[in-house]
Amino acid sequence: MTDSDFISGLPKAELHLHIEGSLEPELMFALAERNGVAIPFASVEDVRAAYDFSNLQDFLDIYYAGADVLRTEADFRDLAVAYFDRAAADGVVHAEIMFDPQTHTARGIAFGTVIEGLLAGMAEAEARHGMTSKLIMSFLRHLDEDDAFATLEAARPWLDRIDAVGLDSSEMGHPPSKFARVFAAARAEGLKLVAHAGEEGPPEYVYEALDLLDVDRLDHGNRSLEDPVLTARLARTSMTLTVCPLSNLKLCVVDDMNDHPIDRMLREGLRATINSDDPAYFGGYIADNYRAAAAGRALTRADLALLARNSFLGSFLPDDTVAQHLATLDAYVAQAA
Numbered sequence: 001m002t003d004s005d006f007i008s009g010l011p012k013a014e015l016h017l018h019i020e021g022s023l024e025p026e027l028m029f030a031l032a033e034r035n036g037v038a039i040p041f042a043s044v045e046d047v048r049a050a051y052d053f054s055n056l057q058d059f060l061d062i063y064y065a066g067a068d069v070l071r072t073e074a075d076f077r078d079l080a081v082a083y084f085d086r087a088a089a090d091g092v093v094h095a096e097i098m099f100d101p102q103t104h105t106a107r108g109i110a111f112g113t114v115i116e117g118l119l120a121g122m123a124e125a126e127a128r129h130g131m132t133s134k135l136i137m138s139f140l141r142h143l144d145e146d147d148a149f150a151t152l153e154a155a156r157p158w159l160d161r162i163d164a165v166g167l168d169s170s171e172m173g174h175p176p177s178k179f180a181r182v183f184a185a186a187r188a189e190g191l192k193l194v195a196h197a198g199e200e201g202p203p204e205y206v207y208e209a210l211d212l213l214d215v216d217r218l219d220h221g222n223r224s225l226e227d228p229v230l231t232a233r234l235a236r237t238s239m240t241l242t243v244c245p246l247s248n249l250k251l252c253v254v255d256d257m258n259d260h261p262i263d264r265m266l267r268e269g270l271r272a273t274i275n276s277d278d279p280a281y282f283g284g285y286i287a288d289n290y291r292a293a294a295a296g297r298a299l300t301r302a303d304l305a306l307l308a309r310n311s312f313l314g315s316f317l318p319d320d321t322v323a324q325h326l327a328t329l330d331a332y333v334a335q336a337a
């Protein structure tokens with residue numbers, strides 16, 4: 001078996017995926033036509049050519065613009081189904097996907113339209129692939145606390161179908177502390193908590209995510225490595241980091257995949273995982289992220305299996321389900337040897 005096939009077949013969970021970031025240019029065009037929405041691109045090639053980012057904000061501007069073609073429940077369903085089909089082909093057996101309701105409600109799309117479409121896509125993934133999934137509702141951190149509270153309120157009828165809240169969008173200047181109260185309110189509703197921190201922001205933002213938000217999982221977390229005390233704490237507490245190698249390269253968090261810290265994270269004892277973030281924008285789904293990291297940092301099959309193992313350990317699945325996935329993973333690695 002080639003290393004590439006080993007990676008595709010490796011049973012894994014995806015823990016950091018923005019469903020809006022899985023909108024491929026082809027589907028963007030199809031939805032623009034279906035909904036009669038004008039888009040500022042002449043062709044699919046034009047769209048791909050625009051995906052040349054020098055930082056997070058560059059990307060976010062185009063990502064929010066692209067999401068404008070999503071209008072109906074069927075659009076959100078089709079978006080999700082397309083992602084799950086690709087994830088299944090990459091060996092994903094469980095996905096915890098983020099969505100950004102404010103990106104849509106700000107355009108006049110009802111919260112229910114977004115979530116009912118995504119839930120229909122999740123049911124289809126289970127029927128087609130036996131893939132399980134969970135929903136993470138992410139607050140946009142460039143908006144204010146009141147907007148986040150209004151979003152939590154809008155989500156109330158669906159809270160039993162949402163597993164966690166998250167925090168994403170422009171990190172610099174929008175520290176986790178801005179959302180401490182809304183995260184506490186989400187916790188009081190029984191939700192799990194995740195937050196992007198240390199992607200572009202400093203280690204202090206990671207401390208805030210831990211100490212002020214009390215997150216269960218950290219999205220990215222790269223810049224934690226600048227602080228040895230923080231790194232040791234993350235290792236000691238088995239905090240899961242949802243690392244996204246191709247995203248890091250495309251958004252210039254790293255200059256070259258040969259400089260990616262994924263192997264250092266493992267060596268430091270961090271529970272690092274590999275994920276795709278916004279695969280339609282960053283040039284690859286989860287298996288491509290494993291492949292790029294493996295090539296850049298000479299990861300062994302044991303490293304790759306550890307990353308997959310960490311993805312189940314870091315998931316919000318119940319312990320007995322995690323144990324079943326780990327047994328399947330061990331059997332896969334043994335037969336591939």
Ligand SMILES: Nc1ncnc2[nH]cnc12
Binds near residue numbers: 018056170171199247
């Ligand atoms: N990588 C990322 N960082 C912050 N916000 C995001 N929204 C979608 N992708 C994101």
Ligand SMILES: [Zn+2]
Binds near residue numbers: 016018168219277
């Ligand atoms: Zn992200």
